[in-house]
Amino acid sequence: MPAAIRRQLGLALSRKRTTTSIKKEGKQKRRSPISKNEYYRALLTAAQHNHIQFKYVLSYVWYSDAENMMFIKHDLGKGFIMPLKANRKVALNQATKRDGRWIRLDQLTLKANTPLEIYLESVDFPLLLLKQVFANEDGSTGIQYLVSSDCSLIVDQMTTIYRKRWNVEPYHKFLKQNALALPQFSGSSALYVKLRGGKNAKPK
Secondary structure (H helix, E strand, O other): OOOEEEEEEEEEEOOOOEEEEEOOOOEEEEEOOOOHHHHHHHHHHHHHHOOOOOOEEEOOHHHOOHHHHHHHHHHOOOEEEEEEOOOOEEEOOHHHHHOOOOEEHHHOOOOOOOOEEEEEOOOOOOEEEEEEEEEOOOOOEEEEEEEEOOOOOOHHHHHHHHHHHHHHHHHHHHHHHHHOOOOOOOOEEEEEEEEEOOOOOOOO
């Protein structure tokens, strides 16, 4: 079986051209006319347009909104695995979703590494939820709530696939460190997918 390779397939630099005032902080903040989620969907669209073969989209928590989920599932016809914030409200079945009986993730009694089917507002398909508990470097306990559009995944598959997302972090860190000299560099959205048939690509 050919070895897996991971390469950056798209990059969008965020140009924050407008300024808004934050009254509570008494500061001004620069904003981009294009949101990070719009960049995200554009990069995914470009990957599919360029005939990149991929099965799942692995995302950071910033991109786990309902619009992105619907886009990946229905517009791209792909699956996804992404984390949810602890305060995200979910329904445990279609009936409670229909009745608007939502409950926060951090208020659910969930066992670690035990998958559960849930529903989200404005998402018209069920999601597989997995609670992960891990120890941080400082000795504290961390909790992550993963969801996938593929309800057929087992725990090991879901965690193993999502773990591949972390392989892009060294590259993203490298990019940030070496792009600081660019006057317009204020943030970025990058797209990475797992390819087949070569050696691991690393920044030089």
